[in-house]
Amino acid sequence: MIRKLIRRVFELPAGKRRARPKVLPLAQHGIHRDRLSHAALKVVTRLQEAGFEAYVVGGAVRDLLLDVDPKDFDVATNATPEEVHHLFRRSRIIGRRFRIVHVMVGPETIEVTTFRGGEVDDTSATGRIMADNTYGSQEEDAHRRDFTVNALFYDPSAETVIDYLHGVRDLHARKLVMIGQPARRYQEDPVRMLRAVRLAAKLGFEIDEHTRKPIRAHAHLLKNEPPARLFDEMLKLLTSGKAYACLAMLRQEGLSRGILPLLDAVMGEEGSDRFLQLALERTDARIRQDKPISVGFLLATLLWHQVVQAQQKYLDQGEKPMPALFQAMADVENAQDNEFAIPRRFSVTMREIWTLQPRFESRVGQRPYRFVEQPRFRAAYDFFLLRAEAGEVPQALAHWWGAFETADEAEREALIEQAKSEGEGPAAPARKRRRRRSNNRKNRPEADGTPS
Numbered sequence: 307m308i309r310k311l312i313r314r315v316f317e318l319p320a321g322k323r324r325a326r327p328k329v330l331p332l333a334q335h336g337i338h339r340d341r342l343s344h345a346a347l348k349v350v351t352r353l354q355e356a357g358f359e360a361y362v363v364g365g366a367v368r369d370l371l372l373d374v375d376p377k378d379f380d381v382a383t384n385a386t387p388e389e390v391h392h393l394f395r396r397s398r399i400i401g402r403r404f405r406i407v408h409v410m411v412g413p414e415t416i417e418v419t420t421f422r423g424g425e426v427d428d429t430s431a432t433g434r435i436m437a438d439n440t441y442g443s444q445e446e447d448a449h450r451r452d453f454t455v456n457a458l459f460y461d462p463s464a465e466t467v468i469d470y471l472h473g474v475r476d477l478h479a480r481k482l483v484m485i486g487q488p489a490r491r492y493q494e495d496p497v498r499m500l501r502a503v504r505l506a507a508k509l510g511f512e513i514d515e516h517t518r519k520p521i522r523a524h525a526h527l528l529k530n531e532p533p534a535r536l537f538d539e540m541l542k543l544l545t546s547g548k549a550y551a552c553l554a555m556l557r558q559e560g561l562s563r564g565i566l567p568l569l570d571a572v573m574g575e576e577g578s579d580r581f582l583q584l585a586l587e588r589t590d591a592r593i594r595q596d597k598p599i600s601v602g603f604l605l606a607t608l609l610w611h612q613v614v615q616a617q618q619k620y621l622d623q624g625e626k627p628m629p630a631l632f633q634a635m636a637d638v639e640n641a642q643d644n645e646f647a648i649p650r651r652f653s654v655t656m657r658e659i660w661t662l663q664p665r666f667e668s669r670v671g672q673r674p675y676r677f678v679e680q681p682r683f684r685a686a687y688d689f690f691l692l693r694a695e696a697g698e699v700p701q702a703l704a705h706w707w708g709a710f711e712t713a714d715e716a717e718r719e720a721l722i723e724q725a726k727s728e729g730e731g732p733a734a735p736a737r738k739r740r741r742r743r744s745n746n747r748k749n750r751p752e753a754d755g756t757p758s
Contacts, residue, residue: 327445330467330474337370339462345411346379349394349418350462356393358385359444361459363419367467368455371477372509381409381418382447382459390418421447445470452491452498453505453517454483476514482506484517492520496527497539503559504543507551522560534647544604547593549586581611581696588692602655603685605648607692612638613660627664635660655685662686666699666707669725674718678711687711 332338339347346362353360360383366376383390387405391397396410397418407418423442444459451457454473461468476483482505484491484498492499499521506513528536543552556562585607592599616634621627635657642648648656663686665677677683687707694704710721 327448327468327470328472328474330469332465335371335467335474337367337460337465337467339465341370341375342366342462343376343379343414345409345414345416346381347462348411349381349409349416352393353381353383353385353390353418354463356385358383358389359421360385361444361461361468363459364451364456367458367460368473368477370460371458371467371474378414379416381416382421382444383418384421384441384444385418386420386441387418390420422450444468449485451485452495452501454485455511457485480509480511481514482509482511482517483514488517489520489524492524492527496524496531497535499524499528499559499561500536500539500543500556503555503561504539504546504552507548507555508546518559525559525561528561532647533643537646537648540646541601544586544589544608545593545599545601547590549590550583553586581692581698582607584692584695600655600685602652603659603689605652606656606659606689609638609642609656610660610689612641631660631664655682658682659686659689663690663693666690666703669706669710670722674707674710674722683711 342350342362346366350360350362360381362379363382364380366379369376385393387399387407390407390409391399394407394409397407399405399407404419404422409416409418420441421444423440423446448457448459448470454471455477456473457469457471458473459468460466467474471485482502484502502513502517502521505511543549543556546552553562585604589599589604613631613634616637617627617630620630620633625633639648639653639657659682662677662680662682665673665686668674668677680686690699690707691704693699694701706721706725710718713721
């Protein structure tokens with residue numbers, strides 16, 4: 307009782323001794339305040355001017371120390387969510403398990419969290435945190451974060467980095483170390499296992515042995531996570547810029563087979579690795595170049611070989627090709643929806659890309675003209691190009707459609723005659739000339755999964 311009282315009085319995390327943090331000056335870490343976004347600097351400054359503690363925290367500090375421009379900035383403070391909300395007119399409090407504040411500054415949203423306390427409000431029978439709205443000190447907050455390299459605080463007013471848990475040392479050693487007892491931390495939040503793999507693959511870090519060892523034994527806990535949360539975490543993994551490396555590490559750490567159906571669908575399927583690797587390499591390249599990607603296109607590539615296998619099963623049963631394809635698509639989507647909440651805006655694009663693939667086999671009559679005017683033609687063609695490069699369909703067929711898309715009227719008719727001479731389809735009646743719609747390739751979306 308006395309120890310518990312002392313912990314509360316001095317705001318110490320349970321089981322932890324108060325330690326003086328290591329404070330690194332600008333000369334040691336080299337992060338100038340002008341490396342922060344305008345929005346992050348404004349939020350921290352406003353909170354500090356109001357008398358609160360406020361720091362940039364987590365992944366942004368980690369990335370700045372690695373000389374990488376952060377994608378977003380998070381702020382930690384001793385102000386409560388209500389106090390933060392009162393300070394910023396364009397803000398809203400969100401979350402139930404742990405309440406946070408989204409502060410909108412221009413086009414940017416800054417996530418502001420109150421320092422978490424050392425004790426958790428409520429946990430499930432498996433140890434998962436169900437409610438976590440107990441607030442505490444900066445030191446307690448550091449101990450409640452996942453990895454040491456994510457528990458760093460940056461004070462832009464003093465241009466100092468505050469390190470309670472040797473995060474800077476681990477960062478220089480390129481090592482991912484879990485704070486606290488790894489097994490217990492995975493029980494509190496099983497998604498941390500996915501996050502460990504994603505960060506290690508993305509940053510090129512080694513997972514510390516004590517952090518890695520319990521993963522395989524606790525992988526089954528992911529089955530109890532909400533499907534929407536798992537989908538969001540998988541999306542972060544697939545858009546990390548190191549997607550294939552992440553998937554390979556997930557399989558290596560025992561997080562694929564029988565745990566996440568989406569991983570079962572894409573990892574270890576004989577003959578699918580080449581197609582998958584090409585698709586993810588294209589996605590990674592676009593992300594590194596800060597180009598947009600289509601999540602629907604990406605999902606279509608990930609699940610394609612499951613669709614092909616299911617379609618073949620129906621074909622073997624005597625079903626016709628198109629009905630077999632539609633039944634296969636339904637089967638694959640249902641299997642994923644049981645575990646993942648794929649938003650409709652993505653699944654619609656995915657289905658359209660699959661449905662359009664058989665149309666590349668028809669190159670006579672008016673069908674090619676109608677096909678290239680389809681809104682999803684470009685996305686479907688990019689998908690077809692991947693299939694051709696993987697050896698799934700003839701390269702010559704992919705080249706024919708690439709030429710037809712950009713050809714003028716006379717060239718298109720010559721290409722159709724070429725298709726006829728190759729024995730595709732009966733002779734078609736002469737087609738009336740009409741004013742050709744612009745198909746200038748320069749005005750069309752880029753290849754490799756750009757949203758159409």
